[in-house]
Amino acid sequence: MKKQFENNRQLIFYFLKGSKAYFILAILFAAAASLFDLINPRIISFTVDSIIGSKEAGLPAFFKGFIQGIGGIAYLKSHIYFVGVFVVIVALIGALFRYLFRLFNSKGAEKFVKVMRDGLFEHIVHLPFAWFTHNPTGDIIQRCTSDVETIKRFLSEQLTQMLRIVIMIALSLYFMSTISTKMMLAAAIFIPIIVTYSLFFHKRIGETFEKADEEEGILSSIAQENLTGVRVVRAFGRERYERQRFESQNTIYTKAFMKLDILITWFWSIGDGISGLQLLTIAGLGAYFAVKKEITAGDYIAFVSYNTMLVWPIRSLGRVISDMSRANVSIDRIRYIMNSEEEVDDKDAIEVDMHGDIVFDHVSFRYNEDSPLVLDDVSFIIKKGTTLGILGGTGSGKSTLMYLLDHLYDVSSGHISINGVDIQHINRDYLRKNIGLVLQEPYLFSKSIEENIAIGIPTATRDDVEEASKIASLNEAINHFKNGYKTSVGERGVTLSGGQKQRTAIAQMVIRKTPIMIFDDSLSAVDSETDAKIRKALDENIHDATVILISHRITTLMQADQIIVLNKGKVAQVGNHQQLRSQEGIYRKICDIQNIGEDIS
Ligand SMILES: Nc1ncnc2c1ncn2[C@@H]1O[C@H](COP(=O)(O)OP(=O)(O)O)[C@@H](O)[C@H]1O
Ligand SMILES: [Mg+2]
Numbered sequence: 270m271k272k273q274f275e276n277n278r279q280l281i282f283y284f285l286k287g288s289k290a291y292f293i294l295a296i297l298f299a300a301a302a303s304l305f306d307l308i309n310p311r312i313i314s315f316t317v318d319s320i321i322g323s324k325e326a327g328l329p330a331f332f333k334g335f336i337q338g339i340g341g342i343a344y345l346k347s348h349i350y351f352v353g354v355f356v357v358i359v360a361l362i363g364a365l366f367r368y369l370f371r372l373f374n375s376k377g378a379e380k381f382v383k384v385m386r387d388g389l390f391e392h393i394v395h396l397p398f399a400w401f402t403h404n405p406t407g408d409i410i411q412r413c414t415s416d417v418e419t420i421k422r423f424l425s426e427q428l429t430q431m432l433r434i435v436i437m438i439a440l441s442l443y444f445m446s447t448i449s450t451k452m453m454l455a456a457a458i459f460i461p462i463i464v465t466y467s468l469f470f471h472k473r474i475g476e477t478f479e480k481a482d483e484e485e486g487i488l489s490s491i492a493q494e495n496l497t498g499v500r501v502v503r504a505f506g507r508e509r510y511e512r513q514r515f516e517s518q519n520t521i522y523t524k525a526f527m528k529l530d531i532l533i534t535w536f537w538s539i540g541d542g543i544s545g546l547q548l549l550t551i552a553g554l555g556a557y558f559a560v561k562k563e564i565t566a567g568d569y570i571a572f573v574s575y576n577t578m579l580v581w582p583i584r585s586l587g588r589v590i591s592d593m594s595r596a597n598v599s600i601d602r603i604r605y606i607m608n609s610e611e612e613v614d615d616k617d618a619i620e621v622d623m624h625g626d627i628v629f630d631h632v633s634f635r636y637n638e639d640s641p642l643v644l645d646d647v648s649f650i651i652k653k654g655t656t657l658g659i660l661g662g663t664g665s666g667k668s669t670l671m672y673l674l675d676h677l678y679d680v681s682s683g684h685i686s687i688n689g690v691d692i693q694h695i696n697r698d699y700l701r702k703n704i705g706l707v708l709q710e711p712y713l714f715s716k717s718i719e720e721n722i723a724i725g726i727p728t729a730t731r732d733d734v735e736e737a738s739k740i741a742s743l744n745e746a747i748n749h750f751k752n753g754y755k756t757s758v759g760e761r762g763v764t765l766s767g768g769q770k771q772r773t774a775i776a777q778m779v780i781r782k783t784p785i786m787i788f789d790d791s792l793s794a795v796d797s798e799t800d801a802k803i804r805k806a807l808d809e810n811i812h813d814a815t816v817i818l819i820s821h822r823i824t825t826l827m828q829a830d831q832i833i834v835l836n837k838g839k840v841a842q843v844g845n846h847q848q849l850r851s852q853e854g855i856y857r858k859i860c861d862i863q864n865i866g867e868d869i870s
Contacts, residue, residue: 273608277600280607281424284385291377292429298370299433300440305363307444309356310574314448314567316352320345324565370433378425382417389413389603395611398677402636412606416599423596431589434582441575448568448575455554456576459547460583466543467587470536475591477532481525488518544580551576618696623703623784624813625688627651627674632683634666634673643669645838646683651831653688656816658826660856661835667819668709670835671787674817675704687785705783707791709819711774713765718747719754722776729780737780740806742799743772767794775803779810787817792825800825823856823865832856 274280285292318324319342336342345351393409401409438460445453495502495511502511552573559569627650634644644666651657661667672678674685676692685692692700713721722737723729734754738744746769750756758765758773765773771794778786792800804825807816820826827846834842834855842854849856850865 280604288377288380291373295374298366300436302366303437310571314571317567318565382421397612412602416602419599427593437582463583471591477529484522484525488522620699621688621690628686630684634681654813655830658829658832659819665835666838705778705786707774707778707788709790713758717755737776740779741772741776742803785815789819
């Protein structure tokens with residue numbers, strides 16, 4: 270079993286491989302940038318107090334040394350522009366660090382997303398077939414796109430932002446405390462108030478936004494339904510009804526967004542109020558201390574600048590915290606995929622010669638533990654190199670039987686063996702490579718016909734492709750296309766008719782020359798004549814393959830060496846056409862319906 274992620278932190282760390290260094294560098298540069306931002310007010314206060322004024326400066330040792338080196342305070346008094354140059358240099362270095370922070374932060378984010386997407390995709394392609402029937406495609410795609418984006422934003426915007434803010438606040442408070450501890454405390458008291466208030470609002474804003482977003486989703490799906498289903502809407506005269514439905518949803522949607530706007534307006538107004546109050550308090554308090562000579566004029570200026578610098582980080586802290594809590598949902602959703610177990614072969618899985626008897630031995634199967642049996646005690650043997658026909662109504666379990674043979678699902682009980690080996694012990698890749706399966710609903714990729722036919726066989730030549738197409742009675746149709754085999758199959762193969770798609774799928778299988786070939790209702794969309802032509806061509810070219818033909822049409826099956834009639838998951842009848850035709854039973858009834866006389870065979 271592959272690694273299981275017990276919590277969200279583990280998952281994030283797992284995907285951080287390769288991008289961790291970038292994020293660490295980003296944080297370091299953010300800290301350096303904050304530090305440089307905070308130096309300038311100190312320079313200004315020094316200028317006011319010790320250069321313009323005459324106070325003895327309490328400067329850090331290295332700085333004192335530096336000033337001595339350029340000629341002492343006296344020199345600076347006569348060359349005050351020098352301070353200006355210095356301020357600019359400090360600001361530029363701060364800007365450079367900020368640039369480096371952004372650079373490494375986005376490098377980290379892109380690398381992280383790439384690692385995460387690759388990891389997810391790699392994992393998803395190894396998930397068992399059954400997983401996909403439980404999990405809707407749209408949902409999986411959403412997890413791989415918008416949830417991944419949310420997590421990227423969480424790391425590269427929210428988390429780094431959060432760390433930056435914390436560093437900024439800590440450094441500011443420290444710098445403030447070097448001026449006046451009392452005033453620093455006065456400024457700090459406002460921090461929990463502002464953070465709590467903004468957390469409170471952001472929680473509500475988030476909820477309201479989600480609600481509004483949902484309403485928008487409903488509204489757009491109404492619009493989409495009406496656009497794609499415009500023919501039905503018109504044909505059934507439902508325009509009025511649909512218009513009313515749209516209007517009422519539109520009203521709900523508008524109200525939801527209005528509520529959001531009001532909330533946001535309140536948030537900003539109250540926020541501005543509290544921040545204003547804080548700025549005022551500090552300015553007033555500072556002035557008071559300055560008058561009392563507890564702090565100097567320069568200190569006052571520096572302190573007020575620090576306090577102004579604090580306002581934004583504190584105000585965004587609440588937003589960042591509430592945004593971060595939302596990322597948790599996305600991480601959970603990705604963790605669900607990553608924790609789904611991959612398909613793994615037995616350690617001692619083997620590869621057997623697939624030219625052998627296929628045995629279904631008391632096979633039963635249900636799709637879910639709590640759903641009814643789809644196959645119930647099915648047993649039959651297909652001798653190597655023979656053809657088996659399977660007849661049965663829709664839902665009788667024919668396709669399921671083939672999925673089991675392909676080991677797309679595990680049997681619930683019983684055994685399936687090929688050449689004497691239980692398929693549980695056969696390497697899955699090998700098994701599937703050796704079973705050609707033409708699905709009932711073939712899926713073609715948005716590539717050329719040629720590429721679709723030769724998919725997965727890099728060595729296939731044009732001749733191979735043409736030969737397969739001839740057997741599948743597809744060659745002629747393709748030659749009618751302007752671009753022949755290079756004709757691109759549109760998205761989901763829309764440019765081909767149902768019958769052409771089926772025949773492409775048949776060619777796709779024929780070219781593989783697999784020892785076992787399965788046609789799951791693969792000739793249903795072609796006329797009887799083409800059906801017969803294809804079967805004849807197959808007969809001549811298949812040689813020693815074991816063939817399973819599934820069909821509703823008796824004419825398709827009747828030449829098979831053996832035919833089983835499947836009814837509601839059970840084998841109802843077994844025999845060849847002659848035998849079944851002469852028995853009372855489902856087979857004979859269907860023959861009668863399809864006008865198959867005793868004489869035809
Ligand atoms: N992925 C699935 N999950 C649950 N039930 C399924 C699934 N696929 C098919 N079934 C059910 O299994 C039964 C047999 O289906 P299937 O093998 O496709 O029949 P057939 O090919 O004979 O028409 C049907 O009742 C169908 O509803
Ligand atoms: Mg089927």
